[in-house]
Amino acid sequence: xxxRKPAPRAVAVVLLSLCLGTGxxxxxxxxxxxxxxxxxxxxxxxxxxxxxxxxxxxxGRPSHRYLDRLTEELELSGEQRARLSEILARRKSRVAEMLxxxxxxxxxxxxxxxxxxxxxxxxxxRTRYRELRExxxxxxxxxxxxxxxSRSSDGR
Numbered sequence: 001x002x003x004r005k006p007a008p009r010a011v012a013v014v015l016l017s018l019c020l021g022t023g024x025x026x027x028x029x030x031x032x033x034x035x036x037x038x039x040x041x042x043x044x045x046x047x048x049x050x051x052x053x054x055x056x057x058x059x060g061r062p063s064h065r066y067l068d069r070l071t072e073e074l075e076l077s078g079e080q081r082a083r084l085s086e087i088l089a090r091r092k093s094r095v096a097e098m099l100x101x102x103x104x105x106x107x108x109x110x111x112x113x114x115x116x117x118x119x120x121x122x123x124x125x126r127t128r129y130r131e132l133r134e135x136x137x138x139x140x141x142x143x144x145x146x147x148x149x150s151r152s153s154d155g156r
Contacts, residue, residue: 020102021109 067088071081118126 017105021106 067085070076070084121129
């Protein structure tokens, strides 16, 4: 059996996926260690995936803080603001599409990692590991099971 050279597009997709994952991990690490933040990787990813939580009055419409800032700082005309608003709306749509594809892959990665961690632990350590995860979930104000991958089928 001979080895076949991978298609350039496949290599590019793999490299881009690795870069995205590395960027997320690096961002979380920098936030935690360099700035001393208590923000968890789940909260950081939640902001990445869903955007910052908006007040209920703003529900159903996109946040325009960035556009407002650009308008003020760059003294945009009404026409320029409208163009930038369209650009940002297209970007938001493209990011949402990208994240729809990324979320399930990331959730699978998290579930696999947790399963591997639990497999390396003793029964007592597994119990404590699950307790720690539950404490973290409560600290973040999450309902049980929310924003976490499901346990493996063997119960570990």
